[in-house]
Amino acid sequence: MRVRRPEPHTLAGAYALDALDGPDQARFERHAARCQECTREVTGLREATARLAAAAAAQPPPALKEALRAETARTRQLPPVTRDSRATDRARLRAGGRRPGGRRPGGRRLVLALGGAAAVAAVTVWVTASPGPPGGQPAASQEIATVLTAPDAVTMTAQVRTGGTATIVMSHHDGMLVFTAAGLRQLPAAQHYELWVIGPGRDRPAGRLPMLSHGMAGPVVAAGLRSGDRLGLTVETASGTRRPTTPMILELTL
Amino acid sequence: MSPPRRPWAEAPAGTDHADLAALLARVAIGDRAAFDAMYDRVAAPVFGTVRGVVRDPGLSEEVTQEVFVEVWRAASRFDASKGSPMAWVTTIAHRRAVDRVRSEQRSAARDRRAASPMIAYDEVAETVEDNLDRDRVRRCLGTLTDLQREAVTLAYYGGYTYREVAGLLRVPAGTVSTRMRDGLIRLRDCLGAGR
Numbered sequence: 001m002r003v004r005r006p007e008p009h010t011l012a013g014a015y016a017l018d019a020l021d022g023p024d025q026a027r028f029e030r031h032a033a034r035c036q037e038c039t040r041e042v043t044g045l046r047e048a049t050a051r052l053a054a055a056a057a058a059q060p061p062p063a064l065k066e067a068l069r070a071e072t073a074r075t076r077q078l079p080p081v082t083r084d085s086r087a088t089d090r091a092r093l094r095a096g097g098r099r100p101g102g103r104r105p106g107g108r109r110l111v112l113a114l115g116g117a118a119a120v121a122a123v124t125v126w127v128t129a130s131p132g133p134p135g136g137q138p139a140a141s142q143e144i145a146t147v148l149t150a151p152d153a154v155t156m157t158a159q160v161r162t163g164g165t166a167t168i169v170m171s172h173h174d175g176m177l178v179f180t181a182a183g184l185r186q187l188p189a190a191q192h193y194e195l196w197v198i199g200p201g202r203d204r205p206a207g208r209l210p211m212l213s214h215g216m217a218g219p220v221v222a223a224g225l226r227s228g229d230r231l232g233l234t235v236e237t238a239s240g241t242r243r244p245t246t247p248m249i250l251e252l253t254l
Numbered sequence: 255m256s257p258p259r260r261p262w263a264e265a266p267a268g269t270d271h272a273d274l275a276a277l278l279a280r281v282a283i284g285d286r287a288a289f290d291a292m293y294d295r296v297a298a299p300v301f302g303t304v305r306g307v308v309r310d311p312g313l314s315e316e317v318t319q320e321v322f323v324e325v326w327r328a329a330s331r332f333d334a335s336k337g338s339p340m341a342w343v344t345t346i347a348h349r350r351a352v353d354r355v356r357s358e359q360r361s362a363a364r365d366r367r368a369a370s371p372m373i374a375y376d377e378v379a380e381t382v383e384d385n386l387d388r389d390r391v392r393r394c395l396g397t398l399t400d401l402q403r404e405a406v407t408l409a410y411y412g413g414y415t416y417r418e419v420a421g422l423l424r425v426p427a428g429t430v431s432t433r434m435r436d437g438l439i440r441l442r443d444c445l446g447a448g449r
Contacts, residue, residue, distance in 0.1 A: 006358075009432050010428070010431050010432045010435055011416075011435075012435055013406075013432075013433075013434035013435030013436070013437065013438045013439070014409065014416040014430075014434045014435070016351050016417075016438060017406065017409040017410050017434060018348050018352045018409070018410075018413075019409035019414065019415050019416040019419065020415065020416065021356065021415045021417075024390075024416075024417075026376065043336060043337050043341075045435075045438045045439070045442060046337055046341045046345055047337065047338060047442060047445075048438050048441045048442035048445060049341070049344065049345070049410060049438070050299075050338060050340045050341035050344045050345070051347065051367065051387055051390075051391055051441075051445050052303075052391060052406075052407075052410050052411070052441075053299040053300070053302070053303040053340075053344035053348065054299045054340070054387035054388075054391070055342075055387045055388040055389070055390075055391035056299065056302035056306050056390070056411065057298035057299045057301075057302045058298055058301050058302035058305055059297070059298050059301065060297050060298070060300075060301035060315065060318055061315065064297070064301075064315055064318060065290070065293060065297070066321060067319060068289075068293065068319060068322050068323070068326075069286070069290075071322075071323050071326075072286065072289060072322075072323065073286075074327045075323055075326055075327055076327070077282065077284060077327055077328075077329065077330065078327050078328050078330055079330060079331035080282070080331065081330075081331060089426070089434070125402065150366050172427065183274050189439055233420065236411060249287045251421075
């Protein structure tokens with residue numbers, strides 16, 4: 001058995017080399033979250049990989065530095081993490097900050113980052129109140145933080161035809177949005193709200209809208225958006241449907 | 255109060271971790287000149303590492319740019335008690351590079367790469383002169399067993415997962431994972447890096 005599923009601890013080297021993928025990576029991270037020695041070992045081994053990087057040094061083209069000057073000029077920086085060091089450690093162990101942000105200490109700072117836009121209240125309530133997306137992916141809250149703190153984040157609201165208001169925070173630069181809704185009509189148990197990205201020659205489901213209390217729904221993160229894409233909402237019955245089967249109750253050009 | 259423990263404090267002179275950490279602290283508060291200076295110090299290791307994994311020159315530049323935008327964005331998250339600034343930056347770079355390669359794994363790009371899977375450690379870094387790290391790393395890699403060395407270099411310079419390395423070397427995956435760990439520990443100790 002040991003050959004097919006190595007002891008988590010023996011994966012520390014592979015982890016430091018970014019040679020773990022999918023389930024292997026998740027398994028090691030679960031183990032490392034409880035194993036301080038593993039975390040220390042990975043830290044030490046990453047000093048060795050840094051030297052491997054230094055040994056491979058190659059000068060990038062000078063134009064890259066110029067391009068970066070323009071890019072950093074329009075990129076907002078993340079604030080330091082001041083609380084919840086446990087989550088920070090996890091995020092840092094993962095990738096040395098692969099997806100900067102990690103899970104944020106709370107929603108308050110996210111709102112401040114947006115200049116207190118009242119329209120993001122629905123998102124804020126969710127980020128503050130809920131420990132994680134219902135049955136969702138752990139990456140979701142990081143993605144939400146990414147969108148909300150994006151320098152070009154814009155907020156849109158739209159009425160849902162069958163009742164309720166949708167709030168969308170979008171970063172065109174990242175091609176991502178966060179969708180939430182409030183005051184939605186309660187659906188029979190067999191039905192659900194489904195979000196769609198409608199693009200030229202391709203419609204794709206962007207996710208089932210998780211229903212929270214008080215008619216609040218979401219959030220759903222949609223990524224890989226291109227200019228000209230539209231966002232749609234339908235009521236669906238079957239799970240995993242690939243195309244909208246009922247008329248749009250919300251349609252929005254992004 | 256005792257000063258924060260720095261696992262990289264034993265690093266050889268000349269690597270100037272403290273300088274780089276100070277630059278990162280300036281970057282964190284939006285100092286563009288500090289960012290330029292930091293870039294000059296780490297751009298070659300970052301670009302070399304990314305190019306080794308990604309191969310395609312245009313894509314390598316794109317990923318390198320993403321890495322530095324991320325360093326700019328997340329500079330405030332660098333924590334000197336958790337490793338050296340160079341390790342922080344190169345970890346972001348390597349991770350980005352393998353993420354990019356693996357996300358394209360199902361496409362033909364991977365097949366093209368597979369035509370030349372071995373990037374020998376003595377081939378890397380030809381474009382930087384006076385690369386003391388290269389000589390030292392090469393010498394230390396020479397102290398590893400063949401399997402340790404191949405496992406470490408295929409994973410790091412080739413961007414392969416340990417299961418892929420196992421397939422390439424026709425060795426059980428569990429063996430590869432332990433050799434990677436043993437090899438990296440030996441490399442770390444030989445280089446005097448880390449603790």
